[in-house]
Amino acid sequence: MNQLETIFEELGISQYLDAFIDQGFDSWDTILDITESDLDALGVKLGHRRKLQRRIANHRGLAPMLSLVSPTRSIEEGGSHVPPNKLTQPTAESKEATTVAKRKYRRHPKPDDKAPERPPSAYVLFSNKMREDLKDQNLSFTEIAKLVGENWQNLNRAEKAPYETQAQEAKEKYNRDMAAYKQTDDYKNYCDYLQEFRNRQAAQGIL
Missing domain, CATH: 1.10.150.50 (Transcription Factor, Ets-1)
Known part of the structure; x- marks a missing residue:
């Protein structure tokens, strides 16, 4: 989880x-x-x-x-x-200053798009299956999300077990892939980027 x-x-x-x-x-x-x-x-x-x-x-x-x-x-x-x-309505100058300020830094670092994809949780696996089952019904996004949440909460331990097993297997594969990825230059470059990002935030008093 x-x-x-x-x-x-x-x-x-x-x-x-x-x-x-x-x-x-x-x-x-x-x-x-x-x-x-x-x-x-x-x-x-x-x-x-x-x-x-x-x-x-x-x-x-x-x-x-x-x-x-x-x-x-x-x-x-x-x-x-x-x-x-x-x-008080923002002036053109204040809007411009805000835009410039926003461009100065990101609040969060960019994700590592070369890293292995994170594994889905048991809930997400269940959600994907249920969404597939409901795709032909004329339900809104919110209605489907509500149905998924309610049905998941109503599952007993035995009914959740297959999804949890699948999620655990995916997690173990992810851990293996991640361990291998950490040996690559791409991972080292991303770590360097993260350190530089944190240093910039610290210098700007964001942290």
Whole structure:
């Protein structure tokens, strides 16, 4: 079970895991950058998103009420509502400065596209099979994700066993492939890139 799957299971929101992964939120680092609009698009219920927000806030060292809150909403909750048309609009100069600042650094390093592909979890294997079974039904993305999550949670240990066995075999193969990859120049070059990336972040006070 990977970190993301473990966190979702601890929070009791495993039914959304497949939807998050399909939309590119496939690691905890990417989840940390998620927004309210993303959660809306993913169909996450309010109570469930609060659980996730609290976990993100704890990770960031913030008060839970501050997580993923938009500037407009923050003003409203502070007791002094300002209509959207009265909010300060960014000037051309501030937009340009923001764009330049964003171009200066990446928040996360580029993934190593030459490394062996990470193995799927048992949940993802089950999800892929169920999606294949449901492909001819006229269901929305959110409906399928919900069905996958609910069906996975309803499986007993024996029913989950084949997927867990397959996932374990894939993990063992990945570990072998990764051990071999670590002996290559490509891996050394990526390690050099990571070190340089961290040094740049440290110099810019990002870490």
